[in-house]
Amino acid sequence: xxxxxxxxxxxxxxxxxxxxxxxxxxxxxxxxxxxxxxxxxxxxxxxxxxxxxxxxxxxxxxxxxxxxxxxxxxxxxxxxxxxxxxxxxxxxxxxxxxxxxxxxxxxxxxxxxxxxxxxxxxxxxxxxxxxxxxxxxxxxxxxxxxxxxxxxxxxxxxxxxxxxxxxxxxxxxxxxxxxxxxxxxxxxxxxxxxxxxxxxxxxxxxxxxxxxxxxxxxxxxxxxxxxxxxxxxxxxxxxxxxxxxxxxxxxxxxxxxxxxxxxxxxxxxxxxxxxxxxxxxxxxxxxxxxxxxxxxxxxxxxx
Amino acid sequence: xxxxxxxxxxxxxxxxxxxxxxxxxxxxxxxxxxxxxxxxxxxxxxxxxxxxxxxxxxxxxxxxxxxxxxxxxxxxxxxxxxxxxxxxxxxxxxxxxxxxxxxxxxxxxxxxxxxxxxxxxxx
Numbered sequence: 001x002x003x004x005x006x007x008x009x010x011x012x013x014x015x016x017x018x019x020x021x022x023x024x025x026x027x028x029x030x031x032x033x034x035x036x037x038x039x040x041x042x043x044x045x046x047x048x049x050x051x052x053x054x055x056x057x058x059x060x061x062x063x064x065x066x067x068x069x070x071x072x073x074x075x076x077x078x079x080x081x082x083x084x085x086x087x088x089x090x091x092x093x094x095x096x097x098x099x100x101x102x103x104x105x106x107x108x109x110x111x112x113x114x115x116x117x118x119x120x121x122x123x124x125x126x127x128x129x130x131x132x133x134x135x136x137x138x139x140x141x142x143x144x145x146x147x148x149x150x151x152x153x154x155x156x157x158x159x160x161x162x163x164x165x166x167x168x169x170x171x172x173x174x175x176x177x178x179x180x181x182x183x184x185x186x187x188x189x190x191x192x193x194x195x196x197x198x199x200x201x202x203x204x205x206x207x208x209x210x211x212x213x214x215x216x217x218x219x220x221x222x223x224x225x226x227x228x229x230x231x232x233x234x235x236x237x238x239x240x241x242x243x244x245x246x247x248x249x250x251x252x253x254x255x256x257x258x259x260x261x262x263x264x265x266x267x268x269x270x271x272x273x274x275x276x277x278x279x280x281x282x283x284x285x286x287x288x289x290x291x292x293x294x295x296x297x298x299x300x301x302x303x
Numbered sequence: 304x305x306x307x308x309x310x311x312x313x314x315x316x317x318x319x320x321x322x323x324x325x326x327x328x329x330x331x332x333x334x335x336x337x338x339x340x341x342x343x344x345x346x347x348x349x350x351x352x353x354x355x356x357x358x359x360x361x362x363x364x365x366x367x368x369x370x371x372x373x374x375x376x377x378x379x380x381x382x383x384x385x386x387x388x389x390x391x392x393x394x395x396x397x398x399x400x401x402x403x404x405x406x407x408x409x410x411x412x413x414x415x416x417x418x419x420x421x422x423x424x425x426x
Contacts, residue, residue: 245338249327266329267318
């Protein structure tokens with residue numbers, strides 16, 4: 001904008017996009033904890049601090065815990081900027097041109113990345129997981145298959161929430177496989193079957209809902225089965241056994257670190273599918289799916 | 304398409320796991336996972352760099368009782384598919400632009416190396 005414009009805000013703002021901005025006043029929220037690593041978030045926008053703290057409340061930990069990661073979530077520049085937000089981690093830029101709509105999902109992604117970087121020797125797979133009667137079920141599969149919706153529904157109906165995005169698997173010496181929790185908020189797409197469970201009601205197309213707002217949070221539990229949900233009406237509403245080779249491919253497709261872990265990561269997945277049964281399940285009727293999964297946990301796959 | 308020798312062998316960058324009656328392959332050059340159907344799996348397990356494709360046909364004929372000529376034609380197709388996927392010694396791994404759809408029915412390929420968890424799309 002030309003010099004002398006009536007615009008009240010500066011048209012050209014010298015923004016060094018990679019350098020973390022310094023503010024006189026920031027709001028700090030946290031600490032939070034993911035797999036043994038504490039982190040805090042600082043931001044120059046108090047309302048953003050409040051919202052992030054609400055979304056991440058299931059990851060809160062005690063102030064006495066060690067904090068090794070500091071996120072700065074900063075809004076810079078004049079109000080008309082379309083991408084005013086940036087995120088830095090321990091002073092290093094993560095992403096510096098983000099929209100207001102995108103900033104919270106992005107922060108959540110950075111939290112997830114922190115987990116993925118630090119979770120070894122656990123095996124992270126892209127899946128939701130829930131537990132009941134001390135046994136866990138992993139809900140794996142492609143995006144939009146209904147994993148998060150089913151996990152949220154089950155949590156609201158008596159199951160314990162473990163994760164909606166990254167299930168952390170542990171192979172134990174006795175041959176069992178355990179699932180460890182990652183209580184990040186559930187990404188709920190709207191409109192959908194969870195609409196009535198979201199408070200306060202919202203018109204946003206996608207909202208982040210702390211699982212504790214829907215039900216109970218669960219602790220690590222032995223894995224009973226892998227379920228590949230599908231909202232496709234053609235997929236049977238009864239459990240359909242899956243070949244372990246197909247399950248291995250499916251899980252490997254969604255193994256966040258396979259490219260880095262190479263053969264060791266591949267062998268981890270093969271070992272899991274060799275010992276854990278897997279099923280496809282149509283979940284267009286969530287009540288019926290919940291009943292089927294409860295039977296699976298209580299009586300095993302043959303019931 | 305990559306050249307196929309008469310005595311093909313798996314590429315050293317490819318790891319094989321056998322689950323029940325199917326092979327699942329991991330190509331550590333590009334992070335891709337290939338699920339082979341039972342027939343392709345049987346061929347894959349016989350490719351050791353020593354057996355010729357005729358020898359493979361003989362082995363499978365003795366195992367399955369299927370006509371040797373029919374088997375040989377199918378083996379050629381399967382091995383050509385392996386070569387296309389870059390799974391054999393002397394071949395190049397699948398590139399970024401490869402169509403992952405399985406045109407020949409020998410199995411499926413999963414792009415594990417690049418379907419990592421990523422930030423959600425910016426609206």
